[in-house]
Amino acid sequence: xxxxxxxxxxxxxxxxxxxxxxNFAKVNVNDALRLASIWHSLHAISCQISPIxxxxxxxxxxxxxFDLHSFQTLTGTKFxxxxxxxxxxxxxYLQKIYEYYCDYVLKNPFYEIEQVIKCDLFEEEVESLxxxxxx
Amino acid sequence: xxxxxxxxxxxxxxxxxxxxxxxxxxxxSAFAYLYSELIQYNIDKSANTTELEERLDKVGYExxxxxxxxxxxxxxxxxxxxxxxxxxxFIHSTVWPAFFGKNADDLQQAAAAEDEYMISxxxxxxxxxxxxxxxxxxxxxGALVAGIVRGVLDSAxxxxxxxxxxxxxxxxxxxxxxxxxxxxxxVVMTRQLYIEKVKKG
Numbered sequence: 482x483x484x485x486x487x488x489x490x491x492x493x494x495x496x497x498x499x500x501x502x503x504n505f506a507k508v509n510v511n512d513a514l515r516l517a518s519i520w521h522s523l524h525a526i527s528c529q530i531s532p533i534x535x536x537x538x539x540x541x542x543x544x545x546x547f548d549l550h551s552f553q554t555l556t557g558t559k560f561x562x563x564x565x566x567x568x569x570x571x572x573x574y575l576q577k578i579y580e581y582y583c584d585y586v587l588k589n590p591f592y593e594i595e596q597v598i599k600c601d602l603f604e605e606e607v608e609s610l611x612x613x614x615x616x
Numbered sequence: 617x618x619x620x621x622x623x624x625x626x627x628x629x630x631x632x633x634x635x636x637x638x639x640x641x642x643x644x645s646a647f648a649y650l651y652s653e654l655i656q657y658n659i660d661k662s663a664n665t666t667e668l669e670e671r672l673d674k675v676g677y678e679x680x681x682x683x684x685x686x687x688x689x690x691x692x693x694x695x696x697x698x699x700x701x702x703x704x705x706f707i708h709s710t711v712w713p714a715f716f717g718k719n720a721d722d723l724q725q726a727a728a729a730e731d732e733y734m735i736s737x738x739x740x741x742x743x744x745x746x747x748x749x750x751x752x753x754x755x756x757x758g759a760l761v762a763g764i765v766r767g768v769l770d771s772a773x774x775x776x777x778x779x780x781x782x783x784x785x786x787x788x789x790x791x792x793x794x795x796x797x798x799x800x801x802x803v804v805m806t807r808q809l810y811i812e813k814v815k816k817g
Contacts, residue, residue: 588648588745590655591752600747 483565484611485547487578488513491595492557494521498598502611520561524553540572550575558582574610581606632689639717648745655746655757665755673763673778680767687714700800700808703772704733711768715761716741721793731800735765736783740794756780758794765796775801 486508489498496517501507508516524538542549548568552560552575560575560582585603586592592600654675655668662668687710688694697703704723712720716737726732743757756762758780766778777799782792 584745585747588645588652589747590652590659590757591747591749599749602745602747 482568482570484574485563485565487607487611488517488520488559488561488563489582489598490517490521490559490561493595494518495595497596500604500607502608520551521559524551524559552576552579554579577610578607581610632686634690644741644744647742651742651757651760652746654760665752668755669759669779672757672759673766676760676763676765677767677770678763679760680764680769681771682767683711683714683764684768684771687711697772698807699811700733700774700804703769703774704735704798706772707765707768708735711764712737715764726797729799731802731805733798733800735796735798737761737794737796738785739791743794756782756794758782758796761794762796765798769798774804776804777801 484502486499486501486503488496491497494517496514499508499513499517527539528536538553539551541551543566546566548564548566548571550562550564550571552572554560560578562571562575562578564571581603585606586598586600587594589600589602592598598604655672658668658671662671687706691710697706708720708723712718720735721738722734722736724734724736726734740758740761742761746757748755748757756779762778762780766776769776769778779797781795781797783795785791785793
């Protein structure tokens, strides 16, 4: 199971964190920002157009070369993991990353809420979680 | 007073001497948020990182003064410590468990100076979630713990300069170690020398 990249989007739709974990998956910074805002809008739209009441948004986007898993917290923060096609148990990883976010970002006195995440401990923990999966 | 309702009592109403050796458990997350807010509050009030460390040290100092009295009061045999190693062992084996639930990981004398000692903690709980940005330079959030140690030493009669430092670990190659550096005042050193001379006879 290979993790290509992680994106964290704040509740206003701005990109606060993006990191590529596979060597070939580098994405341009501007493209990453666009992806974040587009995803934020798509997510909101999906909640509105759902024929059944109480939709919690898009959870999975499957393409032919990758899967994109999305997890939205109760506060509107979204975690996106772009992974190798057919990866299993990705929601568990998203949950773990959310735990790291709560611990190393939200409890950090130097982090301003809704701003870009620049916390070394968070980056280290996420990297050790995601990078070691490379075959 | 009803013995069973200890846990229902307000913390300031509970008896000082614990009836049974119960361990108090506190939420690390709750403390982390409180400490995070304390640091943010002091950042606004400080002009530079030195002042920030001093402010946190002052808060820790007040804690240290009082915790020394409390822990000494709870000890089975009341004993006043007059020697440097005794008070350092008290900090290592009694003060640390009171805060962190375990002894300090290391206590050593500095190789270079006679009056410098180092207490190390391989994984300081207070600062577990804090990542200091590069713009804050050498600021160490363990300054609160340094203040606590300074308070304990001062109220026990060992004035010292105490500071917190982060040391990269060579052997364990995991997280950096937080080291509390204690530099005793000359008063303490002369007294220690005198005590040793008297002991020798």
